[in-house]
Amino acid sequence: MKFSFTEEQDEFRSVLRRFLEDKSPSTEVRRLMATADGWEREQWAKINSELGLTAVAIPEAYGGHGFGLSEQCIVLEEMGRSLLCAPYFGSAVLAASAILYAGTEEQKNELLPGIASGSTVATLAFTEENGSWDNSGLTTIFDKSKNEYNITGTKSFVLDGTTADLIIVLARTPNTKKDEGLSLFAVDGQASGLKKEPLKSVDETRKLARIHFDQVPAKLLGVEGNAAGPMKKTMTRSIICLANEMVGGADRLREDALEYVKMRMQFGRSIASFQVTKHKATDMLADVELAKSAAYFAAAAYDEEDDETEEAASIAKAASSEAYMQTAIHSIQMHGGIGFTWDNDTHLWFKRAKSSEVFLGDPAHHHEKMMTIWDA
Amino acid sequence: MTEHTEDYVRKEARTWLENNWDPNLDLFEWRNKLADSGWGLPNWPSDWYGRDLPVGLVPIVEEEFQRIGALPIPKSGIRMLAAATILNHGTEMHKEKFLRRIVTGEDVWCQLFSEPGSGSDLAGATTKAVMAGNKWVVNGQKVWTTSAHKAHWGLLLARTDMDATKHDGLSYFIIDMKQPGVETQPLKQMNGYASFNQVFLTDAEVLPDFQVAELGDGWKVATTTLMHERRAADSLRAWGQVPNSEGPIYDQERAEIETTMAPYKWYPQRAGRVDLIMQRAKETGAIKDPAVRQEIAKLMTLHKSAEWTARRARSAQEQGKPQGPEGSLGKLAASNVARAAAKVHTMISGADSMLSGDDSPENGTVAEVLISFPASSIAGGTDEIQKNIISERVLDMPKETRFDAGKPFKDIPRNTIS
Numbered sequence: 001m002k003f004s005f006t007e008e009q010d011e012f013r014s015v016l017r018r019f020l021e022d023k024s025p026s027t028e029v030r031r032l033m034a035t036a037d038g039w040e041r042e043q044w045a046k047i048n049s050e051l052g053l054t055a056v057a058i059p060e061a062y063g064g065h066g067f068g069l070s071e072q073c074i075v076l077e078e079m080g081r082s083l084l085c086a087p088y089f090g091s092a093v094l095a096a097s098a099i100l101y102a103g104t105e106e107q108k109n110e111l112l113p114g115i116a117s118g119s120t121v122a123t124l125a126f127t128e129e130n131g132s133w134d135n136s137g138l139t140t141i142f143d144k145s146k147n148e149y150n151i152t153g154t155k156s157f158v159l160d161g162t163t164a165d166l167i168i169v170l171a172r173t174p175n176t177k178k179d180e181g182l183s184l185f186a187v188d189g190q191a192s193g194l195k196k197e198p199l200k201s202v203d204e205t206r207k208l209a210r211i212h213f214d215q216v217p218a219k220l221l222g223v224e225g226n227a228a229g230p231m232k233k234t235m236t237r238s239i240i241c242l243a244n245e246m247v248g249g250a251d252r253l254r255e256d257a258l259e260y261v262k263m264r265m266q267f268g269r270s271i272a273s274f275q276v277t278k279h280k281a282t283d284m285l286a287d288v289e290l291a292k293s294a295a296y297f298a299a300a301a302y303d304e305e306d307d308e309t310e311e312a313a314s315i316a317k318a319a320s321s322e323a324y325m326q327t328a329i330h331s332i333q334m335h336g337g338i339g340f341t342w343d344n345d346t347h348l349w350f351k352r353a354k355s356s357e358v359f360l361g362d363p364a365h366h367h368e369k370m371m372t373i374w375d376a
Numbered sequence: 377m378t379e380h381t382e383d384y385v386r387k388e389a390r391t392w393l394e395n396n397w398d399p400n401l402d403l404f405e406w407r408n409k410l411a412d413s414g415w416g417l418p419n420w421p422s423d424w425y426g427r428d429l430p431v432g433l434v435p436i437v438e439e440e441f442q443r444i445g446a447l448p449i450p451k452s453g454i455r456m457l458a459a460a461t462i463l464n465h466g467t468e469m470h471k472e473k474f475l476r477r478i479v480t481g482e483d484v485w486c487q488l489f490s491e492p493g494s495g496s497d498l499a500g501a502t503t504k505a506v507m508a509g510n511k512w513v514v515n516g517q518k519v520w521t522t523s524a525h526k527a528h529w530g531l532l533l534a535r536t537d538m539d540a541t542k543h544d545g546l547s548y549f550i551i552d553m554k555q556p557g558v559e560t561q562p563l564k565q566m567n568g569y570a571s572f573n574q575v576f577l578t579d580a581e582v583l584p585d586f587q588v589a590e591l592g593d594g595w596k597v598a599t600t601t602l603m604h605e606r607r608a609a610d611s612l613r614a615w616g617q618v619p620n621s622e623g624p625i626y627d628q629e630r631a632e633i634e635t636t637m638a639p640y641k642w643y644p645q646r647a648g649r650v651d652l653i654m655q656r657a658k659e660t661g662a663i664k665d666p667a668v669r670q671e672i673a674k675l676m677t678l679h680k681s682a683e684w685t686a687r688r689a690r691s692a693q694e695q696g697k698p699q700g701p702e703g704s705l706g707k708l709a710a711s712n713v714a715r716a717a718a719k720v721h722t723m724i725s726g727a728d729s730m731l732s733g734d735d736s737p738e739n740g741t742v743a744e745v746l747i748s749f750p751a752s753s754i755a756g757g758t759d760e761i762q763k764n765i766i767s768e769r770v771l772d773m774p775k776e777t778r779f780d781a782g783k784p785f786k787d788i789p790r791n792t793i794s
Contacts, residue, residue, distance in 0.1 A: 003684075004691030258771060273774035278767035279760070282708070285771065289702045290681035290709060297684040318677045367673030368666075374654055374676075375663055 003300055005074075013074050016051065020082035023047050026345045032085035033204035033348075037163045041121075044086045048118040054092040055116040058100070063113030068303040069237065073244035073295070080248030083348055085205050087121045090159030093241045094234065095122035095168045101230035102184040102222040111166070111186060123164035125155035125211055126231070133235075133361040135179050135228065140171040140213065142183060149220050150193075151185060151213040157359075161209025162196045165189045169218060170231060179228035185218035192216070203355035205348065236313045239360050240302055243295040243316035246356050250288045250324040253349045257284070257331040264336075277334065284327050291316070291323035311373045314366035321357045321366075328353040385433050389415060389440040397446040399621065403628035407449060407480040416449035416479055424463065424471055425479050445621055447629050453636060454523060455485040458531055458550075460604040465589045465597045470550065474529070481632065486527035486553065488518040488575060489598060493791045496761045498533075499543050499595055500780070502790070503577060505534040512549065512582040514557070517574065522639055524560040524573035527553040532582070533598050536591055538786040545785045546594030550586045557581060567747045571639035645744040646752050647710060648717025650679045652738065653724070660737075662724040671723055675716045682709035701770050708762050711753035718749040 005013070024047075032039055048054055057072035058064025072093075079088060092115060099111050099122075114120030130137040140153025151171050161167070167189055173181035187194070195212040222230065258281055261272040271277055298316035301309040328350040332339035339346050361369070379385075396409055410416030411425045418437050420426020429437070441448050459478045462470045477483040494500035503516025514534055524530070530551045537545040551558070557580030562570035589597050653672055657663040663672075689703040721742055722729045728737050729746060736743035753759045767773040780788045 003687050004695050004697070258773075262773065270774055273777075275764070275776070278771075278773050279763040281771050281773060282763040282766045285701055285766065286705050286708055286712075289705055290678070290685050293684040293688045293702065294677070294681045296688065312680075315677050315680050318673070319681050322677075363674075364670060367670050367677070370673050370676065371663075371669045375658070375669075 003297065005070075009071065009074060012071070013078060016075065016078045017081070019047075019051060020078055020084055024082040024084040026083070026348065029083050029085055029205060029348060036198065038160070038205065038207035039085050039087050039163070045118055047084075047086065053088065054096075054118045057092070058096055058112055058116040062100075062108050063116040068299075069240060070296075070299045070303050073241060073299040076241050076245040077248035077295075080245035080352075081252040083205055083249065083252075083352060087123070087160040087163060089206075089238075089241070089245070090123035090164065091115055091121050093238050094124035094159065095164075095166065097234040097237045098124050098168045098184055098230060099186075099221065101233045102227055104222055107186070107219075107221055114166075120165050121160065121163060122166040122168060123158055123160050124168045124170075124234070125158045125161065126170040127155065127157045129154060129156045129210070131157065133365060135170075135172075135182060135231070136177075138170065138172055138182070140169070141174045142171040142185065142218065143174070144224075149185060149218045150215045151187065151218045152215055154210065154212050156199070156208075156210045158209045158211055160207055161211050162198050162207065163189075167194075167211070168221070169213070170227060171218075173225060176225075181225050182227040182231065183224050184221040184227040184230065186221055187213075187216055187218045191218075201355065203351040205352060206355055235360070236310055237302065239313045239317045239366075240295070240298045242356060242360050243291075243313070243320040244299060246320040246324045246353070247288060247292045247295045249349050249352055249356075250291065250320070250327040253324075253327050253331045253346065253353075254281075254284045254288050256346070257281075257327075257334040261334050280330055280334065284330050287323040287326055291319040294319040311370045314361075314369045314373075317361060318363040318366040318370075321363045324353040325357050380430060380433065382433065382436055385418075385429065386436050386440060389418075389437045390443075393440055393444050393446050397444055399445070399623040399625050401625055403447070403625050403632070404480055404482065406447065406625060410449055411476055411479045417451070420463070424475050447625060449479060450481060450632075450636075453485075454487050454527075454531070455481070455483065457487060457601050457604050458485040458529065461531060461548075461588065461597060461601045464600050465548070465593075467585070467588075469585060470588065474550070483528045484523055484526045486521050486524045486530045486573075486575075487601065488521060488524075488530045488532040488551065488577075489601075490518065490520045492517055492519050492574075496758055498598070499546065500788075500790070501533050501535055501546060503532075503534045504538075505532075505536050505547060505549065505582065507584075511584065512587070514549075514551065514577045514580040514582060516577050518577070519563065519572070519574050521560070521573045521575050522571065524553065524575050525562070529553060530558075530575070531601060533594050535785065536594075539784045540592060541782060542780050542785050542788060543595040544592050546598070547591050548588040548594040548597040549582045550588060551577075551580060551582050552586075555580060565751070567642055567645075567744060569639070569642050571642070642744055642748050645741060646714065646748040646755075648714040648749055648752075649721070649741065649745050650675065650713065650717050652741070653717065653720060656721070656724045656737065656742070660724055660726070662726070665723075668720075668723050671716075671720050675713070675720045678709070678716055679713050682706070682713055685709065701766075704766050704770055707757065708759055708766075711759050714749040714752040718746055721745050 052065060053075050055064040056067050056075055057069060060066040096115050099108060115122050128137055128139060140151060140155060142149050142151050151169055153171065167187045169185045169187050171183060171185060193214040193216040197210045199208040199210055201208045261277050262270060264271045294316040298312040301312045331346050332350060335344060335346055338344050392413060392415055414422060414425055414427035417425055418427040418429040419431045419434050422428045455478045459475060462474055489498055491501050491503060493502055503518060505512045505514045530553050532549040532551045533546055534549060535545050536547040557578050559576040560573045563572045563574050564570045657672060662668045685702050686706055692700060725737050725742050732743040733740045764776060768775050
């Protein structure tokens with residue numbers, strides 16, 4: 001398997017890094033996270049139009065640039081690094097994948113170009129209040145009369161759920177269980193019968209919502225009752241994306257903490273000269289680099305349709321969850337007292353580490369997933 | 377066609393092998409042919425049993441050896457470290473006297489660097505060489521010496537000047553191991569193997585001609601030897617794969633490998649035997665235990681991430697990129713994998729973890745994992761030293777304060793218990 005970035009990919013990454021350092025400094029992150037929406041349409045349109053970020057991995061036939069997941073993961077790693085406040089993950093990762101894998105040709109032509117250009121902000125509503133990341137806890141149902149579909153139920157933990165223009169919803173035929181009877185639907189963000197409640201989230205840079213559906217009119221994506229397969233692919237892809245976003249954030253935290261200890265003097269010496277600090281910094285490097293390898297490998301495996309893709313995705317998510325959280329904890333410790341103040345930036349990434357640790361399944365969930373694959 | 381193109385080298389090697397390889401030859405007769413022709417170590421100088429080939433073309437020659445089933449020169453073990461050191465720093469006499477028998481494998485070598493009082497701090501060696509009359513007289517103790525009991529020659533690092541600074545007071549010698557002043561004792565490890573020796577040097581003698589490089593240059597020469605150590609360890613693993621072919625020469629080679637590899641039999645166990653985990657979990661039924669499943673998955677996550685990190689480093693290297701941080705983390709990751717694997721093996725084996733030898737699962741292999749893994753975070757550089765090196769070289773953090781620089785070695789505090 002090809003397992004190293006090409007010169008073009010490296011160049012893309014460095015352009016993106018400089019660009020996001022400029023557009024998303026922590027002052028900007030703090031400004032946007034304090035708003036109710038968490039992002040601004042005009043500001044996001046400007047950032048997105050310059051580099052075509054939402055278009056990267058959408059096929060050219062549907063208005064995208066047609067790059068692979070490895071390229072999209074470069075975008076996500078850099079976004080994770082800069083903690084960019086933008087409705088990217090829900091739209092260009094979760095919703096776009098669901099449409100791509102579940103939708104008919106006509107639906108892809110209709111829905112994907114808007115997501116690719118950024119004019120449509122979409123999201124995927126699949127998790128419910130029980131917080132289950134597989135389909136076992138899914139209770140939202142749909143009914144059908146004269147080929148018109150209506151959805152009833154409550155979705156939770158929906159990324160950018162209050163601001164999305166288009167909500168892709170996973171619902172089931174009444175009285176079905178687990179992977180049976182699942183269908184994906186497209187729902188207009190302004191549809192009647194929708195009640196959107198913002199949730200107070202620890203990670204203010206990533207807004208979550210609870211959405212109540214009361215007989216909300218919806219358009220079926222693809223074939224009725226056939227969404228389990230497309231959802232599985234969507235999840236695998238999104239987990240890999242999240243893992244890559246996370247290693248970007250972890251690496252940034254690690255670098256900032258390292259820079260800080262090199263600068264901080266106590267007892268007449270740099271605290272970076274203490275062996276405990278040196279060893280901790282090395283452990284952090286090892287954690288992050290190993291997690292990066294897993295995240296990169298998983299993306300490459302996905303692009304090459306490798307048999308190991310699913311387990312690689314779970315390994316990447318488990319490794320990056322542990323690495324990001326551990327790095328965040330070490331980073332605060334290395335900063336000392338200032339590390340747990342509001343004014344210091346470390347907590348912004350710490351909170352992202354916490355929300356990402358559980359989003360799309362915590363390490364224990366993914367450990368069990370990989371064991372299920374190996375124990376088959 | 378020029379001499380150093382792939383096609384030319386391949387054709388030349390093939391022709392020579394077709395005319396000379398004969399599985400009915402005696403092993404040493406064959407290796408002497410390789411020494412005379414230079415095909416055994418083609419990247420060595422043509423004056424000394426090689427053909428001056430660039431290293432990059434060596435795989436072409438190796439492919440031709442494999443194609444015809446010819447036995448290569450074993451490019452492993454301490455004798456290859458000796459060869460590299462002698463080629464770099466030795467006199468004409470050293471090359472004349474030692475290199476050929478290194479190539480043919482007739483002489484066994486050992487490395488006398490580590491001491492009970494200087495492990496990570498190798499340059500703190502206190503074994504002394506004193507000029508008495510017309511020869512060097514050596515006194516001291518060395519340790520972790522693989523093959524010392526079989527060795528004909530030793531690479532010796534000894535202190536020749538107590539008034540010089542630590543690194544400047546060391547000199548490098550080749551010592552005859554078959555003399556009365558050299559006594560070797562096996563060093564038994566906690567896992568029961570005795571893969572190494574202790575060597576006691578009591579008025580052992582070295583002729584002045586057997587000094588390598590200048591007096592006081594011992595540390596510089598030792599660095600050359602150590603640089604080749606990691607490479608030798610890698611090729612040792614490769615050498616283990618003997619062709620399955622029948623014939624006396626193959627039997628001879630297999631017997632030699634068997635003896636050479638014996639001290640390393642427990643190395644896979646030291647690394648944790650992750651390869652056995654799933655099979656063991658299934659056959660014991662431990663796979664059904666949710667707590668065990670979690671621990672197995674954690675181990676596999678670590679193991680796979682480490683493996684992919686090594687692949688990532690290799691890919692980058694193949695692309696000609698400068699080495700990134702991922703290239704320096706392998707050894708630390710391996711220690712963590714070994715530790716985690718021992719823990720998981722224990723969970724899987726339960727009460728059987730108390731048993732040893734053929735009472736233990738997998739005919740003792742599991743027990744061997746459980747009592748061998750602590751060596752992995754020590755041998756070849758402790759985790760602590762690795763972390764110092766990585767933090768200083770990769771993360772550019774301040775160097776450790778030294779208490780042993782710029783003063784005579786005799787004034788540096790040393791172990792109170794010797």
